[in-house]
Amino acid sequence: SRCTMGRAMGLAGLLLGLVVVPAVLVSTSLRHGAPRTEAEPEPSGWELAAADAVPEDSLWPLPQWVRMYSRQLQLAPSRFQLVHGAGSSAGPGCGLLQDAFRRYYEYMFGHSRRRTRGRRPLAARAEPELFQLQVVIEAGDPGCDRHPQLTSSEAYHLTVTEPVAILKAYEVWGALRGLETFSQLVHEDDYGSFLVNESEINDFPRFAHRGVLLDTSRHYLPLKSILTNLDAMAFNKFNVLHWHIVDDQSFPYQSIYFPALSDKGAYSSNLIYTPTDVRLVIEYARLRGIRVIPEFDTPGHTQSWGKGQKDLLTPCYNGGQPTGSFGPVNPVWNTTYDFMTKFFKEISSVFPDEFIHLGGDEVDFSCWKSNPEVKEFMKKQGFGTDYAKLESYYVQNILDIVSSYNKGQMVWQEVFDHKAQLKPDTVVQVWMANNYAHELSSVTGAGFTTVLSAPWYLDYISYGQDWKKYYSVEPLNFLGSEKQKKLVIGGEACLWGEFVDATNLTPRLWPRASAVGERLWSSSNVTNLQDAYKRLTNHRCRML
């Protein structure tokens, strides 16, 4: 649950970092009206000059355009309502917004005891009262029952003035973003009154694809972990959950067509995701405007697939004999493609997003090289000794299969680097840290859309305030034309699971991922670390 912005928490939050903010930052807006407590201790240098939280000091990510006025309005939890506004194409039948209204009411007032009618008379305070936030969806089809897409509109316009505030958005996705922002504007003063400054906000994301990768193969993540993470993502306006669901170590995805995959490949029978679990994740995400892109990484990273699917992986050889161990998916057998055709048919129907991530990273060629059938195939195809060509041959077949189900594909950069023939709308995910700017130039130079992850491998922990280095990344800092830069559709913070499970996921991912969230949403000129520090510490406290 979210905590209130008491000074104690603010101080504690500020001290999360070592940087001592030497002076109160001059802000263009005036402080809110609550008086500073009297008996200010002597300025001893010990007490950090912690300004009372100025309203925009806790907006995260920072909206594109904010105008804050000094006039404040008060909200009464027992009376304040989030409602559909007149002229909105969405109404009470819009489950997504109904759910959001209730959720955001809880975030703002949940801990308050004054949710039922109070005994104090109406005119107790000087400030005018804000009675409602009206949400108006402008598009003919608001999108209530649909799933968010790459092209969805997340823009919103928020006007906070008495007696009602108006949140306008083209589609419901923008309304969700606006509700999050509105909830960040409402603050409690020292006396427990809920206040919000008159303000106007115009906002939209800089990048359309803002994701978090979770790895549920290296360690199983219980549903609760995933759902908590989706909540945190919504606080930070992330809109893609890249679910790296299976890998070498385990296969927790319970397949309908191939139940043996998880029967034999999961860590144990209770460490799986049933179809119900998967639907729950997808719907929970949808209600927060978050797309779920599953990744079924092949041909490498597939050891666990071989447990439940005989004759899928390549048998490795040594001196003419099978060793008993297996390598990547076998690209030369027809049965492989029969399997993949059926498997991806299921995946395409289970996961509603337009895109499926097909992996394609870190394929180790040594097993293929040892296998006589594979060697024979290489000869027949005229690939020589270039196994990258064999990999591309395989990948192209999978791309075709997935395409035939009308799904777009995302792949890791090796697929592009090894010169496979991609579809024109294949998205290439750049993850190798070494000289990634150069890779961005190459990928976009070849006309492909790209998602950046290389500088944002959050599993690589280190001592101190590493959020700053994630925040300081500028995704478009590479050599390329304007047209090329437009092909960068966003990025993803990755939390690989080798050293992560439910016992440490949340504190490891947050609030570090928040830095990435702002980088992907806010304007490119929002780069001031001191200002970010102030807002991030407040935001972190609120997320708790």
Add this chain to the structure above:
Amino acid sequence: AENEPSWETPCYELLVYVSTPGCDGFPSLDSKESYKLSVSKGSMLLSAETVWGALRGLETFSQLVGRDENGTYYINETEIVDFPRFPHRGLLLDTSRHYLPLRAILETLDVMAYNKFNVFHWHIVDDPSFPYESSTFPELSKQGAFNAMTHVYTASDVRTVIEYARLRGIRVIAEFDTPGHTLSWGPGAPGLLTPCYMGKAPSGVYGPINPIVNSTYQFVTSLFQEVSTVFPDFFLHLGGDEVDFTCWKSNPEIRAFMKEMGFGEDYKKLESFYIQRLLHIVSSLGKGYIVWQEVFDNDVKLRPDTIIHVWKENSMQYLNEMANVTRAGYRALLSAPWYLNRISYGQDWIAAYKVEPLNFAGSPEQKALVMGGEACMWGEYVDVTNLTPRLW
């Protein structure tokens, strides 16, 4: 099924035999923690010299009990003779950089017991906050805590920690670090800290404890009188690390004092002056003390039974320090390679495990002066939301 175990006589009881009484006492540096565990057909016996050894043996016993696929609990015939290599096996928690609620401390004590740690080094106050509620000086936490209502340890809280620890054979050694690391003491104890100067006038900023005024020593005496009563362990940790001399240098009264005392420009002598008086005060209160290595490095005159806490890590220099400290005849505690707050990617437990505390050039008598060590979890980036997975 292959290899069906033959269940022998079911075991009904673990008999615990303790030869020396002492259930109601506190563990100490000299406590014997050895035990013998014997599990055989029809009899399970845990014998120890003291209750502390019995606690260690119970933990081991609990680790031996297994459960098969049918849910049956079993234990193999076993003989164990066990005792700790080092008598001081500690963990430092920092409740000043971030307040840790009582439950976090108690949970940590539980996990310490699982791992046979026997010292909780409570770095309770420091620059950022003063959460310790003092009965003699209530203003210290009133003014110095992050929030005097919610972010403090009351006398009752402290008693709870001490007793919870005792029941697990864990000593609680409190650290009231002075003269540096004391900014949070200032608001509640006006006149205690040195006013820094900017030229001729006070700058409004404060530095370490003011070592030249009598009021300082009166204050310190009273505070440590209380602390000595509240914390039953024989040892107190007095800190003494990282004293920044800049503020002292800027203060004209202090400069005058330096001249008067013939200290020249050597502010280490002023630091020693303070520390020596502090040690004397604490000694007369009947307590022993542990100090950070600077106190030794800066040539302060120490009592022979002082324990030096080695913490500075700079490409294995700590081994030299261990040699120097023990060569001078002092007992030593090692923490330098065990700063667990300094996280890094991967299986960093391996580097901590590989440390050999006695890997320094020295005689067997020197090596015998190494009492043990402490894993430190400094709190700059740690609070209740991430303490447990970061530490364990």
